[in-house]
Amino acid sequence: MDIINSISTQLISGNDKDVASDTKKALDSGISAETILNDGLIMGMNIIGDRFRDHEVFLPDVLMAAKAMYAGMELIKPILIKSGISSRGKIVIGTIQGDLHDIGKNLVGIMLKGAGYEVIDLGHDVSPEKFVEVAKETGATIIGMSALLTTTMANMKEVVKILKNENLDGKIRTIIGGAPVSDQYASDIGVDKYSFDAGNAVDIVKELMA
Amino acid sequence: MNIRPQVRFLSDQLIEKILDESRDILCKLGTKIHNEGILEMLSGFGAKVDRTTNNVIYTQEIIDKALSTVPSSFKLYDTSGEETHDFCDNNVYFTPGSAALNILDSETGEIRRPGTSDYIKYVKLVSSLDNITSQSTALVPDDIHEKISDSYRLYLSLMYGKKPVVTGTFTVDAFNVMREMQIMVRGDSKNLKEKPLTVFSCCPTSPLKWSDVTSQNVIDCGENRIPIEFIAMPLTGFISPVTITGTLVAHTAETLSGIVISQLANPGAPLLYGGSPAAFDIRYETTPMGAVETQMIDCAYNEIGKYLGIPTQAYISLSDSKRLDAQAGLESAMGATLAVLSGINSISGPGMLDFENCQSLEKLVVDNEICGMTLRMAKGIVPREDFPALPHFQELLKENHLLISDHTRKYLKDEHYFPGKVIDRANLSRWQSEGSLTLKERAKSEVDKHIANYTPTDLPEEVKKGLTGLMITESKKHGMDSLPEQNV
Ligand code: B12
Numbered sequence: 230m231d232i233i234n235s236i237s238t239q240l241i242s243g244n245d246k247d248v249a250s251d252t253k254k255a256l257d258s259g260i261s262a263e264t265i266l267n268d269g270l271i272m273g274m275n276i277i278g279d280r281f282r283d284h285e286v287f288l289p290d291v292l293m294a295a296k297a298m299y300a301g302m303e304l305i306k307p308i309l310i311k312s313g314i315s316s317r318g319k320i321v322i323g324t325i326q327g328d329l330h331d332i333g334k335n336l337v338g339i340m341l342k343g344a345g346y347e348v349i350d351l352g353h354d355v356s357p358e359k360f361v362e363v364a365k366e367t368g369a370t371i372i373g374m375s376a377l378l379t380t381t382m383a384n385m386k387e388v389v390k391i392l393k394n395e396n397l398d399g400k401i402r403t404i405i406g407g408a409p410v411s412d413q414y415a416s417d418i419g420v421d422k423y424s425f426d427a428g429n430a431v432d433i434v435k436e437l438m439a
Numbered sequence: 440m441n442i443r444p445q446v447r448f449l450s451d452q453l454i455e456k457i458l459d460e461s462r463d464i465l466c467k468l469g470t471k472i473h474n475e476g477i478l479e480m481l482s483g484f485g486a487k488v489d490r491t492t493n494n495v496i497y498t499q500e501i502i503d504k505a506l507s508t509v510p511s512s513f514k515l516y517d518t519s520g521e522e523t524h525d526f527c528d529n530n531v532y533f534t535p536g537s538a539a540l541n542i543l544d545s546e547t548g549e550i551r552r553p554g555t556s557d558y559i560k561y562v563k564l565v566s567s568l569d570n571i572t573s574q575s576t577a578l579v580p581d582d583i584h585e586k587i588s589d590s591y592r593l594y595l596s597l598m599y600g601k602k603p604v605v606t607g608t609f610t611v612d613a614f615n616v617m618r619e620m621q622i623m624v625r626g627d628s629k630n631l632k633e634k635p636l637t638v639f640s641c642c643p644t645s646p647l648k649w650s651d652v653t654s655q656n657v658i659d660c661g662e663n664r665i666p667i668e669f670i671a672m673p674l675t676g677f678i679s680p681v682t683i684t685g686t687l688v689a690h691t692a693e694t695l696s697g698i699v700i701s702q703l704a705n706p707g708a709p710l711l712y713g714g715s716p717a718a719f720d721i722r723y724e725t726t727p728m729g730a731v732e733t734q735m736i737d738c739a740y741n742e743i744g745k746y747l748g749i750p751t752q753a754y755i756s757l758s759d760s761k762r763l764d765a766q767a768g769l770e771s772a773m774g775a776t777l778a779v780l781s782g783i784n785s786i787s788g789p790g791m792l793d794f795e796n797c798q799s800l801e802k803l804v805v806d807n808e809i810c811g812m813t814l815r816m817a818k819g820i821v822p823r824e825d826f827p828a829l830p831h832f833q834e835l836l837k838e839n840h841l842l843i844s845d846h847t848r849k850y851l852k853d854e855h856y857f858p859g860k861v862i863d864r865a866n867l868s869r870w871q872s873e874g875s876l877t878l879k880e881r882a883k884s885e886v887d888k889h890i891a892n893y894t895p896t897d898l899p900e901e902v903k904k905g906l907t908g909l910m911i912t913e914s915k916k917h918g919m920d921s922l923p924e925q926n927v
Contacts, residue, residue, distance in 0.1 A: 288721040380586060
């Protein structure tokens with residue numbers, strides 16, 4: 230399994246070329262794509278995620294690692310798809326209607342993608358209907374919403390209502406973030422989870438997908 | 440013989456280069472503008488407009504044309520029509536930071552949502568702080584429908600405060616109500632145009648984008664001669680280059696694009712060359728306002744604005760701390776000092792904590808002293824009947840002191856700034872005998888004193904009734920039949 234360790238080590242250091250060549254070597258030596266994904270790539274991303282949370286490494290280090298992960302993913306993706314193993318999960322994200330603040334939401338998207346999730350980013354000023362519609366269309370199991378304004382945060386309630394009306398609550402989970410919202414607010418409006426930053430969002434999504 | 444103390448970060452040569460590069464960006468990449476009317480207008484002036492992407496490619500000519508009509512100064516007047524601000528040269532004025540989500544509770548130390556009574560206390564306090572020249576709508580009350588929280592803030596500010604108001608809208612709809620309120624105070628729209636009462640923040644969306652709401656706001660304000668401040672917010676290494684110089688290019692490009700929109704639609708519309716850029720902290724994913732690099736960027740773009748002959752604004756002199764502690768003091772004081780020495784005309788920040796998310800009344804009282812000290816510093820060192828020096832020293836040797844000399848009595852108050860009680864200058868024993876009060880305790884008692892001494896403004900009763908009527912009509916649209924209680 231040295232080669233698998235090497236994949237995660239190279240990934241942590243952000244060496245995308247080495248991750249690609251190690252992934253190729255691993256495949257050639259008969260290791261399954263699933264093992265490479267879980268014990269090599271995702272393992273590495275988990276480690277860098279923890280280090281990021283503990284302030285041992287910085288955001289650019291995580292993004293470099295994510296880029297390295299994609300170098301490996303490129304090679305194993307066709308095999309995974311053939312054997313019916315999909316991505317780690319699908320998430321629809323966006324900034325809620327009336328709100329243009331998308332910096333934080335973008336960062337959350339980058340980190341989730343980096344952690345191996347498939348992220349469908351609807352941009353900013355997204356209507357509650359659109360969130361649900363796209364989640365249904367794509368089969369996403371989580372809707373992530375961002376609000377930075379006290380004037381727009383209430384619009385996130387609508388998404389919860391629509392999900393209830395369509396009997397989708399529980400099937401499509403919800404997660405919110407942004408300066409004016411909180412754990413308390415999330416539970417007040419019936420959202421599943423609140424998350425305070427992008428690193429934390431990855432942990433919470435992992436929890437929700439489990 | 441006198442100099443106005445001044446710091447500079449940029450040479451004229453570097454300013455020219457940054458301007459060239461940002462013009463180049465506007466003329467090659469352009470900006471997106473999500474507003475039909477403005478696209479139409481700019482295309483009429485020769486900009487290249489792509490209707491499918493809403494992208495506008497500027498020309499050097501329209502940038503020059505816009506720059507040629509920006510006023511080099513403008514004034515603000517309080518609710519009674521007295522002049523309070525003359526934004527020009529190196530005149531500096533402080534205003535509390537903008538729309539905080541939270542307030543640091545004086546009693547419990549809790550960071551919580553503010554209500555109407557917090558807002559009124561805030562306005563009463565600002566009314567009596569000498570070194571803070573305008574109010575800003577620095578809190579967003581939680582007990583009103585969120586859709587009208589922008590106009591409601593202005594309403595309370597006009598009801599209780601006399602100082603001009605730095606504010607802004609959250610939505611397109613709010614503009615008309617907020618204009619109506621100002622017209623009520625001034626009597627008619629002509630008077631409002633002649634004597635501006637507010638400054639509206641208008642934010643481009645970094646990178647290189649204008650939303651429908653904010654770009655429309657630029658136009659609406661211009662038509663009514665309501666001054667605006669452009670608030671571009673590039674973030675280093677994230678949505679602008681990691682270097683200060685690169686971020687200045689981004690800030691300059693976005694601000695110039697705003698100037699083009701403003702001036703081509705309404706030549707001569709008053710504006711501040713402002714911003715709220717930040718040195719993005721990659722460790723915490725935050726936008727620190729207390730970072731030294733943030734403050735350097737602020738001072739530097741102010742130099743660019745001045746170079747263009749436009750009065751300036753910045754969010755500087757605030758802190759990222761969550762408490763009124765040493766970090767709050769050091770970040771605010773460093774920012775205020777740099778801002779004043781740079782001659783930033785409108786300095787937004789006092790009272791603010793937690794990036795731009797929390798106001799503290801106690802901090803406002805402390806910051807008022809920081810402002811006082813830095814404003815004193817800006818006056819510099821001026822000889823006041825000091826020469827010839829000999830007679831003063833002869834008098835000293837004769838009397839053994841100068842405590843009651845004519846020279847002392849004449850210049851004591853002009854030469855020295857005496858901070859309020861919040862700044863401790865007692866000796867140890869006196870401090871102990873007065874209760875060994877901490878800064879926070881002293882600040883709290885100053886806040887209470889100021890609020891208790893508040894006297895209502897001279898805004899006529901019928902104007903107040905009119906404002907209240909307007910606000911009730913607004914709140915009814917959102918299912919609230921009455922406004923929250925205003926007893927403080
Ligand atoms: C940058 C900024 C802007 C930029 C936004 C550019 C862009 N492309 O996003 C511009 C200049 C356009 C802007 C405009 C306005 N802004 Co603004 N803005 C800010 C500012 C300074 C920083 C926000 C930011 O990007 N932070 C950095 C990111 C990385 O952090 P974050 O957004 O908090 O996101 C993190 C977490 O919250 C979390 N998270 C966020 N979203 C999500 C989503 C999910 C699913 C998850 C899991 C997690 C998560 O993870 C993120 C990463 O760590 C804040 C103040 C502040 N310091 O928060 C004000 C602030 C939010 N703005 C404010 C205001 C008032 C406005 C305007 C109304 C001003 C005006 N009058 O025009 C307009 C609104 C326009 C509109 N309709 O949306 C107020 C809001 C006040 C209120 N009571 O609601 C604030 C608080 C500033 C202030 N005190 O006045 N703004």
